Amino acid sequence: MxxxxxxDEPKIASFVSEGFRLAxxxxxxxxxxxxxxxxxxxxxxxxxxxxxxxxxxxxxxxLRQSRSAGVVTPIIVLSAKADLPDRLLGFxxxxxxxxxxxxxxxxxxxxxxxxxxxxxxxxxxxxSVAGLTLNRLTRKAVWLDQFTVLSQRExxxxxxxxxxxxxxxxxxxxxxxxxxxxxxxxxxxxxxxxQRIRKKLMPQKDNGLFFPIQSIRGVGYRISAEVVT
Amino acid sequence: xxRSFRFRLTLQFVFCILLVTLLNRxxxxxxxxxxxxxxxxxxxxxxxxRCGDLYKIGTGAHECSEEVRAPSWMESLPQSYVFCDExxxxxxxxxxxxxxxxxxxxxxxxxxxxxxYPGFESSRFEWQAQGWHAVRQSSTGRMLLVSQVVxxxxxxELWGIRNRVMQYVFPVIVLMLLMVSWFMTRVMxxxxxxxxxxxxxxxxxxxxxxxxxxxxxxxxxxxxxxxxQLRGRLHNSFLQSQRFAADASHELRTPLTILRGxxxxxxxxxxxxxxxxxxxxxxxxxxxxxxxxxxxxxLLSQADANxxxxxxxxxxxxxxxxxxxxxxxxxxxxxxISRDIQPNxxxxxDKQLVNQLIQNIYVNAIHYNLxxxxxxxxxxxxxxxxxxxxxxxxxxxxxxxxxxxxERFYRGDSAHTRQVxxxxxxxxxxxxxxxxxxxxxxxxxxxxxxxxxxxxxPLLPPNTWVD
Numbered sequence: 001m002x003x004x005x006x007x008d009e010p011k012i013a014s015f016v017s018e019g020f021r022l023a024x025x026x027x028x029x030x031x032x033x034x035x036x037x038x039x040x041x042x043x044x045x046x047x048x049x050x051x052x053x054x055x056x057x058x059x060x061x062x063l064r065q066s067r068s069a070g071v072v073t074p075i076i077v078l079s080a081k082a083d084l085p086d087r088l089l090g091f092x093x094x095x096x097x098x099x100x101x102x103x104x105x106x107x108x109x110x111x112x113x114x115x116x117x118x119x120x121x122x123x124x125x126x127x128s129v130a131g132l133t134l135n136r137l138t139r140k141a142v143w144l145d146q147f148t149v150l151s152q153r154e155x156x157x158x159x160x161x162x163x164x165x166x167x168x169x170x171x172x173x174x175x176x177x178x179x180x181x182x183x184x185x186x187x188x189x190x191x192x193x194x195q196r197i198r199k200k201l202m203p204q205k206d207n208g209l210f211f212p213i214q215s216i217r218g219v220g221y222r223i224s225a226e227v228v229t
Numbered sequence: 230x231x232r233s234f235r236f237r238l239t240l241q242f243v244f245c246i247l248l249v250t251l252l253n254r255x256x257x258x259x260x261x262x263x264x265x266x267x268x269x270x271x272x273x274x275x276x277x278x279r280c281g282d283l284y285k286i287g288t289g290a291h292e293c294s295e296e297v298r299a300p301s302w303m304e305s306l307p308q309s310y311v312f313c314d315e316x317x318x319x320x321x322x323x324x325x326x327x328x329x330x331x332x333x334x335x336x337x338x339x340x341x342x343x344x345x346y347p348g349f350e351s352s353r354f355e356w357q358a359q360g361w362h363a364v365r366q367s368s369t370g371r372m373l374l375v376s377q378v379v380x381x382x383x384x385x386e387l388w389g390i391r392n393r394v395m396q397y398v399f400p401v402i403v404l405m406l407l408m409v410s411w412f413m414t415r416v417m418x419x420x421x422x423x424x425x426x427x428x429x430x431x432x433x434x435x436x437x438x439x440x441x442x443x444x445x446x447x448x449x450x451x452x453x454x455x456x457x458q459l460r461g462r463l464h465n466s467f468l469q470s471q472r473f474a475a476d477a478s479h480e481l482r483t484p485l486t487i488l489r490g491x492x493x494x495x496x497x498x499x500x501x502x503x504x505x506x507x508x509x510x511x512x513x514x515x516x517x518x519x520x521x522x523x524x525x526x527x528l529l530s531q532a533d534a535n536x537x538x539x540x541x542x543x544x545x546x547x548x549x550x551x552x553x554x555x556x557x558x559x560x561x562x563x564x565x566i567s568r569d570i571q572p573n574x575x576x577x578x579d580k581q582l583v584n585q586l587i588q589n590i591y592v593n594a595i596h597y598n599l600x601x602x603x604x605x606x607x608x609x610x611x612x613x614x615x616x617x618x619x620x621x622x623x624x625x626x627x628x629x630x631x632x633x634x635x636e637r638f639y640r641g642d643s644a645h646t647r648q649v650x651x652x653x654x655x656x657x658x659x660x661x662x663x664x665x666x667x668x669x670x671x672x673x674x675x676x677x678x679x680x681x682x683x684x685x686x687p688l689l690p691p692n693t694w695v696d
Binding site: 009011012015016018019022053080081082083084085100101102103104105106166167168170172179180181189192214216217218219220222 | 479482483485486487488489490491493494496497501502506507510511513514517520531537538539540556559560584588
């Protein structure tokens with residue numbers, strides 16, 4: 001997947017590029033609006049990640065001119081302007097998505113995949129990682145020969161982890177995305193939920209395989225990108 | 230209780246008028262007595278002038294009064310005067326001595342005050358321990374004398390009549406004074422009311438427009454000028470505040486993005502479970518904390534600048550509160566949960582902000598609860614509004630909670646002693662979110678150490694209300 005990143009802040013551009021690289025995406029970086037517009041008009045990329053505060057030509061104007069020229073490449077706006085009028089302006093001028101700074105790199109990758117992956121006819125209801133399969137419509141999870149229907153929270157947690165295989169999520173991040181809590185309730189609610197998923201899909205502990213959801217001590221949880229034996 | 234300035238002004242005005250009236254009465258009575266006595270003397274001159282011959286031939290004064298249309302006051306004086314002719318004769322009273330006394334050279338005579346009657350003189354003297362008023366025709370030596378006692382009685386009667394009239398007129402006068410005063414104060418206060426109206430119409434939307442004060446009076450020009458200058462300063466502060474929110478938003482979010490991004494990359498790149506990764510995660514959590522504080526401060530500064538644009542959607546508040554009540558057991562299994570939630574209350578609100586609002590009061594109710602405490606949720610429709618009350622028991626000092634809980638960066642004693650995570654911005658943000666939705670939030674701690682947080686707000690924004 002080829003990503004065009006138009007961002008004038010090199011420190012942001014560096015970790016975004018690195019994040020995309022680790023996710024298997026190829027990134028082209030441009031640090032100003034004028035060159036950025038030229039690159040967008042060539043339509044040589046699968047997706048554009050666009051900052052708003054750019055030198056030469058600001059992001060909104062770049063968006064407007066791109067859409068006027070008939071460019072249909074998906075564009076994700078990254079902006080420090082997080083207010084509703086700015087977000088609306090972004091969508092009105094042709095953005096496909098709008099992500100406010102400070103953002104999580106994994107969220108940007110997930111949104112990128114969601115946008116580029118929206119291919120007609122492709123089945124997005126089922127996701128599979130490391131032998132673990134999740135049906136997003138029925139909330140049915142299958143791992144090896146075990147299957148179960150997850151509760152709403154269990155499904156949200158597993159889906160969240162499976163969207164970014166290999167990435168370690170902290171408990172606070174999980175709480176924010178699954179429970180919509182931006183605070184630490186100082187209880188083990190996340191651990192309990194992970195345990196419930198594990199028990200449902202791996203009733204017997206010793207089967208020679210490690211369950212894909214891994215607990216990283218003091219750091220958080222992640223789902224393995226590959227089956228671990 | 231605040232006093233009414235207008236009422237006080239009216240009272241003072243009436244008091245001043247009454248004081249002037251009383252002073253006027255006192256002084257007017259003093260001067261009026263002299264005046265009345267003068268007029269009586271003139272009347273006596275007329276009687277003497279017109280009735281002198283009649284008296285001489287022995288006709289009584291009473292008849293003379295009718296004949297020559299003497300002043301009406303003379304009618305009250307029959308048999309109370311003495312007439313002396315050149316020979317010392319007298320009528321109506323056997324007062325020869327009095328006539329002799331008035332004829333003595335020691336008696337001082339003055340011309341009467343009225344120039345219409347030249348050749349007439351007046352005098353005042355005492356005879357037999359009684360005061361007398363006398364007028365004399367210089368050419369004939371005829372005199373007419375009236376006793377001071379009679380004259381005083383007459384004057385007293387005049388004042389008595391006036392006083393009786395005043396008994397009826399006085400309340401009417403006071404009433405009219407009140408009405409006039411009330412009207413006058415209204416006129417006086419009208420320019421101030423105009424200024425007040427103009428200031429009341431002032432909002433963040435028209436702060437850039439000059440104040441329009443409909444007052445043509447030059448005395449109020451300094452006032453309007455001061456308010457206009459105040460508006461200008463307010464407008465500048467408002468712009469600065471708005472700019473601050475926008476600038477700070479960009480300037481803070483960019484380094485926070487860098488910090489978060491590199492921290493996450495660092496965590497992902499380090500060996501799983503390593504000491505370095507754990508340290509990096511701790512650092513990442515502090516970055517998250519910093520982001521949280523920054524976001525709240527930015528939201529507060531936007532609220533201060535009246536610059537929050539709510540994204541209104543219809544939210545099923547009953548479902549949301551039920552969900553929080555359901556989740557409470559997850560955080561503290563020992564909690565008892567009670568609820569009285571009216572179903573399907575739809576609130577048109579900014580979902581994201583309201584979620585933050587409910588979450589903030591919910592988090593406080595959990596964090597400051599007793600280990601085996603309880604939570605009580607109440608949600609009801611009240612007219613066109615709803616009332617949500619979340620109650621929980623607590624420990625520690627709660628006396629100053631209701632007064633200071635909404636202050637920025639205020640944290641109760643128990644927050645420090647129990648090491649509760651937070652930075653004291655949650656409730657101050659709540660009050661801004663509730664005000665943004667035209668509602669009210671209160672926090673009350675009762676005598677049983679139970680804290681009740683109440684939120685009351687219209688289900689629909691006021692601009693959608695139907696008259």
